[in-house]
Amino acid sequence: MSANTQAPTLPLPPRDITALAATLLELDDMLVSCMRCGFCQSVCPVYGASLREADVTRGKIALLENLARHIITDAESVNDKLNRCLLCGSCQANCPSGVRIMDIFLRARSIVRGYLGLSPIKKIIFRGLLVRPGLFDGFMSLSKTFQGLLIKDNHNAAGTCQAPLFSAITGNRHFPALAKKPFHATTHALKEKAGSGRPVAALFPGCVSDKIFPQLAQATLRILRKHQTGIFLPSGQNCCGIPALASGDRKTFVQLVRQNLAIFNSEPFDYLLTPCATCAATIKEIWPGFREDFSPEEQATLKAMSEKAIDITAFTVDVLKAELPESAQGGRRVTYHDACHLNKSLNVSSQPRQILKSLPGLEFVEMPEADRCCGSGGSFTLAYYDLSKKIGQRKRDNIVSVKPDLVAAACPACMMQIMDMLSRNGDNIQVKHVAELYADSLSGVDS
Numbered sequence: 001m002s003a004n005t006q007a008p009t010l011p012l013p014p015r016d017i018t019a020l021a022a023t024l025l026e027l028d029d030m031l032v033s034c035m036r037c038g039f040c041q042s043v044c045p046v047y048g049a050s051l052r053e054a055d056v057t058r059g060k061i062a063l064l065e066n067l068a069r070h071i072i073t074d075a076e077s078v079n080d081k082l083n084r085c086l087l088c089g090s091c092q093a094n095c096p097s098g099v100r101i102m103d104i105f106l107r108a109r110s111i112v113r114g115y116l117g118l119s120p121i122k123k124i125i126f127r128g129l130l131v132r133p134g135l136f137d138g139f140m141s142l143s144k145t146f147q148g149l150l151i152k153d154n155h156n157a158a159g160t161c162q163a164p165l166f167s168a169i170t171g172n173r174h175f176p177a178l179a180k181k182p183f184h185a186t187t188h189a190l191k192e193k194a195g196s197g198r199p200v201a202a203l204f205p206g207c208v209s210d211k212i213f214p215q216l217a218q219a220t221l222r223i224l225r226k227h228q229t230g231i232f233l234p235s236g237q238n239c240c241g242i243p244a245l246a247s248g249d250r251k252t253f254v255q256l257v258r259q260n261l262a263i264f265n266s267e268p269f270d271y272l273l274t275p276c277a278t279c280a281a282t283i284k285e286i287w288p289g290f291r292e293d294f295s296p297e298e299q300a301t302l303k304a305m306s307e308k309a310i311d312i313t314a315f316t317v318d319v320l321k322a323e324l325p326e327s328a329q330g331g332r333r334v335t336y337h338d339a340c341h342l343n344k345s346l347n348v349s350s351q352p353r354q355i356l357k358s359l360p361g362l363e364f365v366e367m368p369e370a371d372r373c374c375g376s377g378g379s380f381t382l383a384y385y386d387l388s389k390k391i392g393q394r395k396r397d398n399i400v401s402v403k404p405d406l407v408a409a410a411c412p413a414c415m416m417q418i419m420d421m422l423s424r425n426g427d428n429i430q431v432k433h434v435a436e437l438y439a440d441s442l443s444g445v446d447s
């Protein structure tokens, strides 16, 4: 071959190209069920904020039908179009053809990321830190030590702070500080026997509950103890993997799941319990969708774990059958935001309301569009903060319209986004997890 007829240099070695081609074919098979009805458009929060067809599922599916060609033409632009999505599942929940949209989007992101490669910073975070829980905890502990020098407490009901020196990076975001002591530092591995006839729950607090809202993991323990539930809390737990997978890093996702399978497979339990809606939905819905990445033995454990996964509100109502008579006492007004991963992915919406309506000293008020996404979407809010704020502002306006004293949610990621929106607007409204409010109503239980 002469110098000027040489084949173009490909960015990937041949083995990776073969894997990429196989994933592209797999994706093609999943796309055929979309009939282009457009029902997904009206429910998409990103489309609602941008009014761009490329942002809605139908537009993204059109892009994916020619993915190989689009990647070769302009992979960065494909990456941007795919990432302009909250992975909220609103489209999937409303799709009459049952298109497995979340699965498709996650696979497509991993294809594009496989072609482009991970950014150096994500490589450090996902492949250096996240897969090494001890190192990750140490890094967060170091960050917590220095955060006092960098952040300014807003002294508001939402409990947020800001980092004025880093506003160019944070977008002047209002956020909760890292906890003084993460949950794992105060509560080590636990094995507690169940009361007669009560189930055993393995507790998966999730990264955000562990490092930012440890009071939430403590509240979950208080609920379990009040109801004499057996508790299995293994140490060395890993992230559920969704931040890596959503960024297209399927390899790290698989490694994190694999590590969690090994940790949780060491003891028998009836339920895998988490106070994080995103972790619950990831374990229940996303893990099984990628089962082909695991050995047959791992697949069996994965299936069992995903079937046992449950969030704390559904567990309290449906499994523990907690007595929750509707309270007539009134008091502080509380409204509820439906986390997408709880409502749309797991169909849990009545249980948290049932709990809130039973709590003494609180009056439950329904907000308009309670089930509309808050605009968080994990890394979406970091990459597309302007869009995220626009979606979040609508959530904030809906919250404020019912004049609550506090807003409850069942997902730590939603809590952070709502805190940001309320704090930005100077609203004097607290943000709490439903489990915290329920645990506060229980007497005589130590966590």
Ligand code: SF4
Pocket: 033, 034, 035, 036, 037, 038, 039, 040, 041, 057, 058, 091, 094, 095, 096, 097, 098, 099, 101
């Ligand atoms: S609602 Fe479902 S079938 Fe209709 S366009 Fe959207 S993804 Fe396709």
Ligand code: SF4
Pocket: 043, 044, 045, 046, 047, 055, 056, 057, 084, 085, 086, 087, 088, 089, 090, 091, 092
């Ligand atoms: S997952 Fe949510 S943000 Fe993404 S396309 Fe579907 S409805 Fe829109």
